[in-house]
Amino acid sequence: MRRRKFLTTAGIGGAASTLAAPAIAQSMPELKWRLTSSFPKSLDTLYGAAESIAKKVAGLTDNKFQIRVFAPGEIVPALQALDAVQNNTVEMCHTASYYFVGKDLTMGFDSGVPFGLTARQQNAWMSMGGGLQLMREFMADYNAVPFPAGNTGCQMGGWFRKEIKTLDDLKGLKMRIPGIGGQIWAKLGAVPQQIAGGDIYPALERGAIDGAEWVGPYDDEKLGFYKVAPFYYYPGFWEAGTQITLMVGKQHWDALPAAYKLAVETVCGDVNGEMMARYDNLNPQALRRLVAAGTQLKPYPRDVLAAAWKATHELYDEFSSKNAKFKKIYDHWKAFRDEQFLWFRVAELTYENFAFTANQTVK
Amino acid sequence: MRRRKFLTTAGIGGAASTLAAPAIAQSMPELKWRLTSSFPKSLDTLYGAAESIAKKVAGLTDNKFQIRVFAPGEIVPALQALDAVQNNTVEMCHTASYYFVGKDLTMGFDSGVPFGLTARQQNAWMSMGGGLQLMREFMADYNAVPFPAGNTGCQMGGWFRKEIKTLDDLKGLKMRIPGIGGQIWAKLGAVPQQIAGGDIYPALERGAIDGAEWVGPYDDEKLGFYKVAPFYYYPGFWEAGTQITLMVGKQHWDALPAAYKLAVETVCGDVNGEMMARYDNLNPQALRRLVAAGTQLKPYPRDVLAAAWKATHELYDEFSSKNAKFKKIYDHWKAFRDEQFLWFRVAELTYENFAFTANQTVK
Numbered sequence: 001m002r003r004r005k006f007l008t009t010a011g012i013g014g015a016a017s018t019l020a021a022p023a024i025a026q027s028m029p030e031l032k033w034r035l036t037s038s039f040p041k042s043l044d045t046l047y048g049a050a051e052s053i054a055k056k057v058a059g060l061t062d063n064k065f066q067i068r069v070f071a072p073g074e075i076v077p078a079l080q081a082l083d084a085v086q087n088n089t090v091e092m093c094h095t096a097s098y099y100f101v102g103k104d105l106t107m108g109f110d111s112g113v114p115f116g117l118t119a120r121q122q123n124a125w126m127s128m129g130g131g132l133q134l135m136r137e138f139m140a141d142y143n144a145v146p147f148p149a150g151n152t153g154c155q156m157g158g159w160f161r162k163e164i165k166t167l168d169d170l171k172g173l174k175m176r177i178p179g180i181g182g183q184i185w186a187k188l189g190a191v192p193q194q195i196a197g198g199d200i201y202p203a204l205e206r207g208a209i210d211g212a213e214w215v216g217p218y219d220d221e222k223l224g225f226y227k228v229a230p231f232y233y234y235p236g237f238w239e240a241g242t243q244i245t246l247m248v249g250k251q252h253w254d255a256l257p258a259a260y261k262l263a264v265e266t267v268c269g270d271v272n273g274e275m276m277a278r279y280d281n282l283n284p285q286a287l288r289r290l291v292a293a294g295t296q297l298k299p300y301p302r303d304v305l306a307a308a309w310k311a312t313h314e315l316y317d318e319f320s321s322k323n324a325k326f327k328k329i330y331d332h333w334k335a336f337r338d339e340q341f342l343w344f345r346v347a348e349l350t351y352e353n354f355a356f357t358a359n360q361t362v363k
Numbered sequence: 364m365r366r367r368k369f370l371t372t373a374g375i376g377g378a379a380s381t382l383a384a385p386a387i388a389q390s391m392p393e394l395k396w397r398l399t400s401s402f403p404k405s406l407d408t409l410y411g412a413a414e415s416i417a418k419k420v421a422g423l424t425d426n427k428f429q430i431r432v433f434a435p436g437e438i439v440p441a442l443q444a445l446d447a448v449q450n451n452t453v454e455m456c457h458t459a460s461y462y463f464v465g466k467d468l469t470m471g472f473d474s475g476v477p478f479g480l481t482a483r484q485q486n487a488w489m490s491m492g493g494g495l496q497l498m499r500e501f502m503a504d505y506n507a508v509p510f511p512a513g514n515t516g517c518q519m520g521g522w523f524r525k526e527i528k529t530l531d532d533l534k535g536l537k538m539r540i541p542g543i544g545g546q547i548w549a550k551l552g553a554v555p556q557q558i559a560g561g562d563i564y565p566a567l568e569r570g571a572i573d574g575a576e577w578v579g580p581y582d583d584e585k586l587g588f589y590k591v592a593p594f595y596y597y598p599g600f601w602e603a604g605t606q607i608t609l610m611v612g613k614q615h616w617d618a619l620p621a622a623y624k625l626a627v628e629t630v631c632g633d634v635n636g637e638m639m640a641r642y643d644n645l646n647p648q649a650l651r652r653l654v655a656a657g658t659q660l661k662p663y664p665r666d667v668l669a670a671a672w673k674a675t676h677e678l679y680d681e682f683s684s685k686n687a688k689f690k691k692i693y694d695h696w697k698a699f700r701d702e703q704f705l706w707f708r709v710a711e712l713t714y715e716n717f718a719f720t721a722n723q724t725v726k
Contacts, residue, residue, distance in 0.1 A: 118714070273486055
């Protein structure tokens with residue numbers, strides 16, 4: 001993959017600068033990589049980001065570094081994206097790391113864990129606070145090099161057939177919610193269900209489940225939940241700023257020329273913001289349509305949030321006592337989170353609380 | 364600048380693929396551009412971002428597209444950055460567009476105006492909501508093509524020698540605050556002062572001014588205001604998410620090869636998030652040091668915020684009645700802002716209000 005192209009180099013050297021030309025030839029090998037996405041093609045926000053990565057990397061490398069994006073099922077199923085990277089079936093995947101908490105709960109910190117960082121705070125932890133380095137050390141065991149490459153922002157808290165007025169209403173509730181979020185709901189008395197995206201609607205329609213969470217207004221609208229579950233709760237306290245991650249197989253990454261590495265890093269940084277901006281632009285429009293179609297927007301009762309906060313941190317203590325890898329990153333992450341939460345209460349939150357309501361409250 | 368290098372092209376064509384090789388040569392001319400920054404070298408957050416842009420663009424173009432960054436005064440003073448682009452003295456500048464509201468108040472929307480969009484909302488408006496296109500049309504008259512390339516987040520509200528307990532305390536107060544923010548403070552009874560960054564400290568020390576705003580904890584700490592003005596107010600309601608902008612001279616931009624255009628765009632998208640992450644990581648650490656040094660952290664009284672909200676929108680109506688360019692962008696921006704404010708009250712703000720205080724309030 002890093003073979004010197006002697007013929008080409010010699011050819012250029014004969015006509016152009018002998019210093020610059022060999023560098024071009026060496027640094028621009030032709031690569032054709034495969035990327036498996038964990039997201040269905042119908043979600044232009046999530047699946048579309050991988051296509052955006054591929055297009056930009058090609059554009060920056062004179063089309064020499066080509067990445068072909070595959071939807072779930074075309075090479076491997078959605079939730080085998082990391083396995084496909086680890087086993088060298090593909091060179092890269094675009095996924096949410098919390099899909100893999102079954103391998104190790106520590107995976108959760110890469111995408112975000114319950115009562116975690118907002119999108120901006122996750123970016124700060126990853127790129128400046130040491131988070132990315134910790135995640136890379138951890139994921140080396142999986143042969144994967146992760147790059148933040150998208151964020152959904154704070155997600156919604158899910159769709160329900162009946163109103164939730166108090167914590168007691170969660171008892172026995174069958175709620176579609178995977179991962180650590182599901183474990184928290186279990187501690188609150190609910191019965192978490194693991195159901196793939198495409199199967200949620202029929203289960204909700206026939207009452208096999210009472211509620212389901214997915215992402216936010218724009219993505220949720222496409223799956224049609226509002227037609228069968230009128231109560232739309234917020235916030236998704238288990239997904240405060242869910243990061244989407246590009247993972248590259250370690251041996252492929254290590255062998256990339258420096259210019260291609262920089263292209264991947266820069267493009268991921270760009271697409272990370274691009275996805276967030278796309279969600280922020282589309283979600284309010286979708287929410288208007290959902291409310292116009294009869295959706296009832298409700299905040300979770302405070303006793304639900306308070307019980308969930310306690311349950312979450314009890315779980316983290318439990319995980320930490322059993323899993324040294326989890327504890328190492330949790331301790332670092334929690335110290336960072338607590339400082340971020342304090343700081344964001346100052347200028348940002350004070351501004352938002354005043355300004356976001358001022359149209360209604362200042363006369 | 365787009366001259367075909369026939370010799371080089373022919374040389375490569377002889378040895379490598381006749382399809383790919385000429386494309387490389389054509390698309391990678393050697394360019395040496397000059398960028399003038401509006402920010403002092405001492406601010407690694409702001410000045411450092413331009414250096415990051417230069418480094419990444421060079422890395423993506425095999426060092427063929429070189430941008431040299433100049434500090435204010437090395438080519439032109441800080442506030443003549445746009446003039447230098449317009450007059451073709453430099454190819455690009457890195458600046459905050461609200462420095463140029465003296466040319467036209469419409470400039471403000473590019474960096475952010477009082478009671479404006481947060482960093483995330485500004486990104487959404489720019490890249491997905493149509494804002495960038497509007498700003499490019501407007502700035503074409505100044506020969507400049509703008510790119511969002513950094514954000515400070517919500518700034519702090521400034522340093523004061525005395526406590527502000529009520530709106531009445533603003534009467535006659537000499538406050539260092541430039542631009543539209545200054546016009547709002549004037550409507551509230553204060554006497555806004557225009558003072559360059561380096562001159563603020565001595566003016567504040569000797570009592571020539573009563574207060575001064577700058578950026579936020581990390582940048583403010585460097586200028587030492589805490590030593591002479593103990594009261595540190597929040598939020599900077601006139602700077603909710605100040606965007607920093609790369610401006611490229613239009614004829615230079617138009618002549619760039621597509622791959623170089625993509626490099627500039629992608630790098631700006633990446634650095635836009637990088638600067639925000641750097642601030643979010645550094646500000647809480649600086650705030651801790653400031654508070655340890657005796658700084659008293661205070662929210663602006665609600666009557667100040669409410670009066671400022673009213674004064675701000677009165678000013679916007681006044682500007683709109685006099686300036687058709689301002690009105691065109693204001694109407695678009697305000698419709699977008701109001702929808703964003705409503706949407707962010709749902710999941711994000713509810714989450715933040717609960718989670719950011721839960722360490723203290725949930726027992």
